[in-house]
Amino acid sequence: MSNSTPDIIDIKKIMGMLPHRYPFLLVDRVEEITPGESIRAYKNVTMNEPFFQGHFPGLPVMPGVLIVEALAQAGGIIVLSTDEVDTEDKVFLFTGINKVKFRRPVVPGDKLVLEISDVKRKMHIWKMKCVATVDGEVAAQGEVSAAIVDKESM
Template identity: 70%
Template sequence: MMHDDQILDIRRIMEMLPHRYPFLLVDRVLEFEPGQRLKAMKNVTMNENFFQGHFPGLPVMPGVLQLEALAQAGGIMVMNSLKEPLGDKVFLFTGLNKVKFRRPVVPGDQLVLNVFFEKSKLNIYKMRGVAEVDGQVTAQGEFSAAVANKGDM
């Protein structure tokens, strides 16, 4: 668990998320208020494997990967807001609503990931996410996720 005055680096993030290269899309947690909000960031570089095909000569980060980065940040927020560790459970993305893409994300950008807790019921969590570069919104949406047993998958 983290405290609100802690910044999480990549090693701590990798202890919390099961994602690995090339799908770990959160580099650092900058701010955290348990059960309220989390602010993280992803440095976007030309070395990202998706730029090979999206698009040759015009590298643009896919919008769905911006949403995935927000979902991963949301997973970190929820896991660190729970009263007990996940243990043998996993946090799964279950839905998206009101998604908008506002601006392209390109190599050299620092994608700031803001996630806000909305509500939870049983094992379902609802969040709102806003991704930004230089204070301009790039993607936003509402997310739902569930805590599930790995053995049930």
């Protein structure tokens, strides 16, 4: 990731960008970002996550759909970090999830690294490649797309 900003985006700034809140805010910090192009962020996975109570009792595994959601939230931060998007009264919603593969379980104590690249925009649709890793091993990978829509149209 070249030309990235040296500024780390902490949880307070993330909460200013994304509408998500506990228990659904799944990005803890951004380590590296090139607005509109790529991002490296992470989610610290702890036993305190509410989904571990039922997924699975005695064998806590982060649900794959939440790993994809964490990747999408990181992708949302890329889009929202650009100057080319008016985000007032708008929301960023999934339009597609493609070629997603899960390679290893994510469990309490893992640092889930979220990397988004190859960001492309066509009108109001954004597409991006996503990889989530733990200790350098791929946990999940695929492509997501999302659209910026008016809150009033929902």
